[in-house]
Amino acid sequence: MATVVKSFTIDGIDAIPVDIEATTLDIGGNVSSVSIIGLGDQAVREAGDRLTAALIHSGYFMPSDKVILNLGPGDLKKRGSHYDLGMAVSLLSETGQISPSLNLRDFIFIGELSLNGVLRHVNGVISMAAAAGGTYKYIVVPDENAREAAIIDNIRVIGVHRLRDLTDILEGIVPIEAAIFHKENDSDINEEEIRANKYDDDFSDVVGQEKAVFGALYAAAGGHNMLMIGEPGCGKSMIAKRIAGILPPMTDEESMETTRIHSIAGTYNAMRNLMRRRPFRAPHNNISMNALIGGGHDAMPGEITLAHNGVLFLDELFEFSKHTLEALRQPLEDKIVTVSRVNRTNIFPANFMLVAATNPCPCGYYPGSRCRCTPKEVFNYRKQMSGPIMERIDINVNMHPIGLNITPGRKENKSSKTRSSAELRERVVNARRMQAERFKGIPGVTCNAQMTDAMLDDFCPLDSEGARRLERAALMNSYSPRMVKRTLRLARTIADVREHENIMAEDVKEACSLKVNL
Numbered sequence: 164m165a166t167v168v169k170s171f172t173i174d175g176i177d178a179i180p181v182d183i184e185a186t187t188l189d190i191g192g193n194v195s196s197v198s199i200i201g202l203g204d205q206a207v208r209e210a211g212d213r214l215t216a217a218l219i220h221s222g223y224f225m226p227s228d229k230v231i232l233n234l235g236p237g238d239l240k241k242r243g244s245h246y247d248l249g250m251a252v253s254l255l256s257e258t259g260q261i262s263p264s265l266n267l268r269d270f271i272f273i274g275e276l277s278l279n280g281v282l283r284h285v286n287g288v289i290s291m292a293a294a295a296g297g298t299y300k301y302i303v304v305p306d307e308n309a310r311e312a313a314i315i316d317n318i319r320v321i322g323v324h325r326l327r328d329l330t331d332i333l334e335g336i337v338p339i340e341a342a343i344f345h346k347e348n349d350s351d352i353n354e355e356e357i358r359a360n361k362y363d364d365d366f367s368d369v370v371g372q373e374k375a376v377f378g379a380l381y382a383a384a385g386g387h388n389m390l391m392i393g394e395p396g397c398g399k400s401m402i403a404k405r406i407a408g409i410l411p412p413m414t415d416e417e418s419m420e421t422t423r424i425h426s427i428a429g430t431y432n433a434m435r436n437l438m439r440r441r442p443f444r445a446p447h448n449n450i451s452m453n454a455l456i457g458g459g460h461d462a463m464p465g466e467i468t469l470a471h472n473g474v475l476f477l478d479e480l481f482e483f484s485k486h487t488l489e490a491l492r493q494p495l496e497d498k499i500v501t502v503s504r505v506n507r508t509n510i511f512p513a514n515f516m517l518v519a520a521t522n523p524c525p526c527g528y529y530p531g532s533r534c535r536c537t538p539k540e541v542f543n544y545r546k547q548m549s550g551p552i553m554e555r556i557d558i559n560v561n562m563h564p565i566g567l568n569i570t571p572g573r574k575e576n577k578s579s580k581t582r583s584s585a586e587l588r589e590r591v592v593n594a595r596r597m598q599a600e601r602f603k604g605i606p607g608v609t610c611n612a613q614m615t616d617a618m619l620d621d622f623c624p625l626d627s628e629g630a631r632r633l634e635r636a637a638l639m640n641s642y643s644p645r646m647v648k649r650t651l652r653l654a655r656t657i658a659d660v661r662e663h664e665n666i667m668a669e670d671v672k673e674a675c676s677l678k679v680n681l
Contacts, residue, residue, distance in 0.1 A: 165233075166257035169271050169299065170249040171291040172234075172241050175509040176423050176464070178287070178294035182235040183246060183272075185253035187228040195227050199250075201234030204242040204461065213276050214250055221280035221326045223260050230254065240507055242461050245285040248274035248303065251326055252333070264335035269300040273308070280326040288312050289426040292320070293419075301339075303329060309344040311426060314419075314437060320344040364405045367583040371565035372398050378560045378677055380587050383409045384594035385656030386610035388495065388517040388555060390480070393562030395527045399520035400478055406518055407443040407474045409588040411595045417472045420512065424471055428464050442473030444515075448482035456490045462502045462509045467494050470515035480521040481547045488552055491517070495555040498613070514613075517556065557612065557649045558677045594659040611656045616648055623651045628668040636675035650674050 165186040171178040181201075197211035210232075215225045232250050234241050249272035255261045273291055274282040282305035289311055295302050296317035304312050309322025322344045323329045331337045369376060375391055379402050382389040389406075391399040413421065418437040425431035425438060446455060446466045457465030467475055477483060494500045498514040524541045528534040536544075553559075595610060601622060602608045608615070614622060625633065633654075637647050651666075654674040658666045 166253045166267075168249045168253045168256075168267050170246055170273060171271065171287075171294060172239065173243070173287045173290060173427055174239075174507070175511055176290060176420075176427055178290040179239065180294070181239075181241065181246070182233075183249040183253050184231075184233040184235065185250065185257045186231050187226045187258060188231065189228045195225055195230070197225075197230045197232065199232045199234070201237050202240050203234060203246075204240070206244040207234065207241050207246060210244065210247050210250060213244075213247055213278060214254070216278035217247070217251060217276040217280040217326055218255070220278065221330075223255060226254075226258050243285065243287075244275035244283075245273050245287070247276040248272045248282065248326070248329070251276060252329070255330065261330050261334055263333040265333055265339065267333075271295045271299050271302040273302065274305045274323075276326060282306070282323060282325065284308055286429040287427040289314055289419075289431075290423045292318055293423070301343075310346075311431070313344050313346045314422065364401075364408060365584045366402075366405050366409070366587055367581045369398060369402060369405070370581060372402065372562055374677075375399075375402050375560045375562050376582060376587075378558045379403075379406050380409070380590060381653065381656050381660060381677070382406065382516065382518065382558050383587070384591045384660050385557075385598070385653065386516055386612035387557035387653055387656065388612075389519070389558040389560070390553075390556045391518075391520045391560050391562055392523055393520075394531070394564050395522060397562045397564045399562060403474075403476045403478070403518045403520055404443070404445075405584060406516075407441050408584045409591050410441050410473070410516075411588075411592045413439060413441060413472055421472050424464055424468055424512070428469060430469060442470050442515075443476065444470040444473070445476040445478060448477070448479050450483070450487065452484075452487045452490050455487055456494065457500055457502045457509075457511050458504075462504050462507065464511050465500070467491070467500060467513040467515055468511040471512045473515060475515045475517050477517070477519040480519040481544050483547070485547050485549070488547065489549060492551055492555070495552075519556070554643055554645050554649070557653050560677060590660055593662070594656065597659045597662075611652050611659070614652055614655075619648060619651055623655045623666060625651075625654075625666055625671065626668065629654070629666055629671040632668055632671045632675065636678075640675075640678065642678075646678070650678060653677065
């Protein structure tokens with residue numbers, strides 16, 4: 164009878180149980196061979212050689228019979244090298260090389276084996292530990308992943324360095340209680356984690372550009388998408404990089420979801436706590452559509468999923484390929500992205516705030532006297548951004564160069580008022596607190612930008628003057644119905660920042676002024 168142990172595979176950001184079965188067959192000829200079945204990828208198929216070397220270097224042997232390792236269910240695609248440890252345990256138990264004193268059904272085994280039997284760090288451990296919690300007693304992971312797995316409270320984590328360390332635990336040579344990883348006993352001071360939760364860039368560094376700063380404030384307060392247009396050096400990137408620092412702290416649920424995503428993608432560095440700093444992703448403009456949206460051979464999360472619960476910054480927006488930008492339509496609207504392949508369909512979360520910056524033309528100086536572009540060049544440059552994408556951006560700000568005062572000992576635009584990130588963050592947090600109370604009990608809605616069309620009548624009523632202003636702006640600027648509704652959501656956010664109980668006419672006016680046409 165085959166020996167069965169448990170592991171997990173990753174599907175999207177969720178973990179699905181996998182049975183690892185091992186058996187040997189005497190087919191004559193005294194020739195050892197390893198066959199791994201169960202719809203595995205290249206990493207799984209190569210596990211046979213890793214397994215053979217790891218067993219031998221750990222003081223065990225590879226049976227001379229035919230070895231069959233099955234990863235079930237057989238119709239579910241398996242990817243990754245983290246099945247190695249489960250394969251080794253099931254084979255050692257099946258061949259009688261170890262006699263576990265503990266019930267293997269209480270364990271989840273995760274880890275890649277090196278050729279000398281040392282376990283290597285793997286991705287996705289948090290999702291696996293979360294799925295195992297409450298069902299299994301223990302999860303065995305490489306010692307480099309122990310802190311990460313210990314984030315989950317309802318399962319005991321065993322971090323091992325070598326295969327032999329694990330077999331000693333299973334056979335009772337090392338008491339299992341001594342092998343369990345305890346967070347409270349982990350006294351290492353992770354300075355990197357402390358630094359990671361602080362933002363070095365502050366809005367007090369921004370001189371002038373008051374309209375753009377207020378646009379950033381409203382974007383952060385309501386979760387709105389924002390586009391800044393202006394000449395090179397006017398401060399677009401400077402403002403964008405500071406927006407993440409004024410967003411409200413993540414909730415525990417958001418932190419867990421964000422940490423799981425980055426654990427699967429391999430961008431989480433095994434800090435002992437959940438990620439508390441909101442992601443800020445800034446991909447280069449030559450990024451492929453699969454890298455931005457998600458996909459590839461193994462359907463991995465893209466940049467929009469890595470920016471989930473945070474900010475996706477697209478600098479030099481019109482330098483991105485039109486095909487890539489058009490792929491943002493559905494995620495911007497639905498806050499999820501569906502990646503379909505022949506054998507599987509993955510749904511990744513993509514609730515990010517889009518912040519974009521661009522020059523007005525190829526040379527960057529349109530419509531000033533320094534511009535060298537022809538009208539056709541300007542038109543071709545701007546047509547990279549289609550109308551449907553522009554409609555999904557709530558705040559558009561035209562920025563102009565600030566004046567310089569280079570007199571020694573004096574700052575640029577010294578008379579301009581600057582606002583610190585702490586001051587802006589306080590206003591954002593207050594506005595978000597109002598929204599949390601407003602949307603209490605409504606699943607999936609935490610900020611104004613997430614309101615459905617049906618909710619606008621209840622939460623965004625206008626007085627007669629506000630309605631007239633919005634209607635006049637819509638007629639003058641040819642707003643589509645979607646743009647009208649997005650402007651209404653923005654007006655609700657401006658009212659929240661100003662602590663207005665109802666949307667005032669001045670809030671509508673401000674919202675319309677932040678919707679400039681390209």
